[in-house]
Amino acid sequence: MHPILGQLRRLALYLFAWVPLGCILTYLLASLGGLGWTRAVALAIPLCAVYAFICLSAWYSCRGTPLQTSSFSRLALAHLAAAVVAACIWLVIARGLAIALAHLSAFEGLDQQIAKDYPLLFGSGVLLYLLAVALHYVLLSTEASHEAEKRESEARLLARDSELKALKTQVNPHFIFNCLNSISALTTSDPAKAREMCILLADFLRRTLGLGEKALIPLRDELALSHAYLSVEQIRFGARLKLEEKTEPKVLECLLPPLLLQPLIENAVAHGIANLTDGGWIRLDISQGAPESLSIKIENNFDPEAPRRRGAGIGLKNVRQRLNTSYGDRARFEVQTNGDRFSVALSFPAETQV
């Protein structure tokens, strides 16, 4: 697509730039060419208007000889040849216009008068064309840099997407293998419960895989995932796992990035419940914070003297990073340890529609 013809705004600007050129040509024809003002105006204005469009053809010679890869001699030869051709065409048009105007009584003899102005017209024609060549090179390079910028931002977006995806699809292998072991134990002692656990685990995995694909999901879906997870863990830990949940019904439709809550709940189980011989509690509190913001708080008790488990902190870092990628400054993320209580509070803009 031609960079000037393709956009109406650019074409208007380009033609506007020809107005002073037209004035100069009029002046030259009037003073140096000795035509007088009226005749100079009558010739110069239509000639400039036509030549403005002829010069647009410089686009093709510019594209054919890119600045970076063509030698100077090739550049000079190509553009000078094109300039001479364009100027010659212009002369033919000028001659035609002069002959046509000579039929009018006011411009009598213009066709003879113009003959001595040919060198002047030819010279300006070549110069104007070369000016157009320079303009097209400038346009070409700005377009190339725009293109590069666009590609770069697209690449960044792609990288962010794949980063988010990588962060999302982390099912904890400990959890899976421990579950399978529990199922293996239940097959002889309580087959019905073994089946129940298989179904719950399948439900959890299906939801995890399904949700990971999406950019934003309703809180309702995220909670369903966490409930699937917790009911599996409930079978593993039995009475050791106690859950208190408080969710305002009006926030259930709020949208959030998928698997944001889940790693925090897994953390509370792995670093809290799993280290407490007599069991522990998890408190989940989801409410509408400040207007238009969703606030989630997860609190659990833990054994401060417990051995550190591998991978501690990865889940938290992961959630913090994803909040930051999705919401930047508009998200808040706070971790607090108070004696044997650990809490994570996050809040971020609540949207209900995509």
Place this chain on the structure above:
Amino acid sequence: MSANTKIRVIIVDDEELARQVIREMLAAHPEVEVMAECSNGFDAVRLVAELKPDLIFLDIQMPKLDGFEVLELIGDEFAVIFATAYDEHALRAFEFHAVDYLLKPFRAERFEAALDRARERIGKKMASSPVELSASSRVPGQYAERIVVKDGTRVQIIPVSKLDYAEAQDDYVALAAQGKKHLKQQTISSLEAALDPKNFVRIHRSYVVNLERVTRLEPYGKDTHVVTLIDGTRLPVSRAGYTRLKDFLDRQ
């Protein structure tokens, strides 16, 4: 061991269902007797000391103490089979001279093989003590965050930041922390290897000191120095120890 002696077993796992699998698989073996089960590291150490079993099934991730810490405290007289859900610990387990390492969930055949290996092992003395191995199997750049000490049947956990200094006493080290001393069967060199050299310096053949506790370093007689700790304790510094300590203080 003779055929008519029972193999006495303790099962340690924090999940009831995981203990149940092992119990069930052992039920097929009348020569095996399950003496006790427990669900955390503290109880495991206490029960092992009380009941002196032949074989221990040991989970790795547990409340209170993890499986490696339990093994470090109970010593090397017992055959241990680790049972864990995830294989990131496998290499370490064998460095601890575990009889076998079961990945949950496991088949009955795999369990039988482990039990056979345990039978062969029971009664034999192991090559080196677990405490020394604990230090040597550490991942480079990762140092102990806490030290576990057995005091009779009680287990004491000393966070490394609370340790003031350690003193070699024959086969033991005395760990000074918060005004108390705890004895642990370990050489001072292996303790030194387990501690982060950024915070702990061997100032003497018999002493490792926590640098954060040092307030003063002064000459004491010919060739020797003395450090004074925050609580007023004075410890001797050998010539080599002085060089190490100076090096460290100059770097700061």
